[in-house]
Amino acid sequence: MPPPTAPKSGDALFASVERVNAELFTLTYGAIVRQLLTDLEEVEEVNKQLDQMGYNIGTRLVDEFLAKSNVSRCADFKETADVIAKLGFKMFLGVTATVTNWDAEGTSCSFVLEDNPLVDFVELPDTCQGLQYCNVLSGVIRGALEMVSMKTEVTWVRDMLRGDDAYEMRVKLTKQVPEEYPYKDDD
Amino acid sequence: MEASLAASPDLSLQLHISLSSSAPPPGSTASTELLLSLLPTQLLEQQQARGGATFSLISNQPSCVAMASAAIYSLFIINKSGGLIYYKDYGSAGRTDTNDSLRLASLWHSMHAISQQLSPTPGCAGIDLLQADNFDLHCFQSLTGTKFFAVCETGAQNIEVLLKVIYELYTDFVLKNPFYEMEMPIRCELFDLNLAQVIQKDRVALLGR
Numbered sequence: 446m447p448p449p450t451a452p453k454s455g456d457a458l459f460a461s462v463e464r465v466n467a468e469l470f471t472l473t474y475g476a477i478v479r480q481l482l483t484d485l486e487e488v489e490e491v492n493k494q495l496d497q498m499g500y501n502i503g504t505r506l507v508d509e510f511l512a513k514s515n516v517s518r519c520a521d522f523k524e525t526a527d528v529i530a531k532l533g534f535k536m537f538l539g540v541t542a543t544v545t546n547w548d549a550e551g552t553s554c555s556f557v558l559e560d561n562p563l564v565d566f567v568e569l570p571d572t573c574q575g576l577q578y579c580n581v582l583s584g585v586i587r588g589a590l591e592m593v594s595m596k597t598e599v600t601w602v603r604d605m606l607r608g609d610d611a612y613e614m615r616v617k618l619t620k621q622v623p624e625e626y627p628y629k630d631d632d
Numbered sequence: 633m634e635a636s637l638a639a640s641p642d643l644s645l646q647l648h649i650s651l652s653s654s655a656p657p658p659g660s661t662a663s664t665e666l667l668l669s670l671l672p673t674q675l676l677e678q679q680q681a682r683g684g685a686t687f688s689l690i691s692n693q694p695s696c697v698a699m700a701s702a703a704i705y706s707l708f709i710i711n712k713s714g715g716l717i718y719y720k721d722y723g724s725a726g727r728t729d730t731n732d733s734l735r736l737a738s739l740w741h742s743m744h745a746i747s748q749q750l751s752p753t754p755g756c757a758g759i760d761l762l763q764a765d766n767f768d769l770h771c772f773q774s775l776t777g778t779k780f781f782a783v784c785e786t787g788a789q790n791i792e793v794l795l796k797v798i799y800e801l802y803t804d805f806v807l808k809n810p811f812y813e814m815e816m817p818i819r820c821e822l823f824d825l826n827l828a829q830v831i832q833k834d835r836v837a838l839l840g841r
Binding site: 504507 | 757774775776777778796799800802803804807808814
């Protein structure tokens with residue numbers, strides 16, 4: 446086995462992992478959302494559950510991503526956002542996101558997705574107007590970043606299912622908590 | 633019986649097995665064939681010297697040279713808070729009882745953290761290698777804080793590669809198991825099985841174990 450070298454590009458990463466039929470993926474996700482709506486009935490509750498599910502997925506996904514992509518520690522949040530958009534989204538969803546709308550401090554940015562395999566063939570009915578269909582994605586990002594000591598808040602700004610032209614999620618870095626050995630106690 | 637290994641300039645691996653007596657003892661051909669079937673190499677040439685007592689194997693897979701070439705005594709995996717989640721020993725040289733292994737793991741976790749603060753250069757990520765008289769300790773820490781460390785014999789090569797492979801096995805068979813609770817001790821049979829396969833393949837890759 447050759448020793449690990451430079452991190453792979455997005456396309457190389459996507460080609461190296463096993464892939465699943467896109468329809469199966471879309472149908473499975475759709476079934477999950479429908480079942481949650483039937484069980485919980487409240488659109489807000491479903492949003493919360495999707496986020497929680499995404500969070501649990503994200504905490505496990507991040508190690509997979511780090512193992513397969515060989516990225517080294519990012520120097521700042523800007524680099525982190527680039528890695529997520531170019532490598533992370535590409536590896537798991539097969540689409541690349543663009544990073545835009547940085548705020549002045551560099552702690553908040555938007556990921557814009559033109560293409561989203563979760564929502565193929567989906568139309569939101571009038572009864573589910575508050576539903577954030579792709580909320581699992583925001584949970585995944587939040588969970589993954591928390592495992593590398595970054596606390597974030599993720600919200601949806603634009604949603605194609607609501608009539609916008611693209612999917613945009615806003616990621617805000619609230620706290621960076623490096624794991625420090627509690628050795629500075631002076632008692 | 634003698635075995636020797638040589639790497640030739642064209643990066644192929646040559647393994648020579650010669651039997652001490654001129655007449656090969658019964659069953660030696662069978663055992664050599666068994667040996668060949670275990671090796672992850674492609675047999676390019678099998679020469680039989682006069683007297684039928686020497687075999688040569690030439691491998692065209694230079695990648696097996698990169699495998700760890702020495703024995704690993706034990707493997708530890710610790711979670712981000714320093715608790716031992718997996719421990720496996722290979723052979724009596726690495727064996728410690730449960731309490732000792734727990735203590736070792738937390739000790740290593742603390743030393744690793746302290747070393748980051750002691751380091752004279754900023755941005756130190758912790759101890760990678762500890763070399764002692766009788767053993768080497770290689771450590772790999774993922775960006776999520778999980779540490780994989782292996783106690784192996786002195787001069788072991790490419791253990792870092794092995795640890796990265798074990799990290800990949802961890803992400804596959806442990807993290808993708810929906811019934812595995814994060815940060816808890818690993819009780820996944822598939823992980824044990826695949827880990828054993830990797831270690832075994834690693835040992836067989838260079839004969840002489």
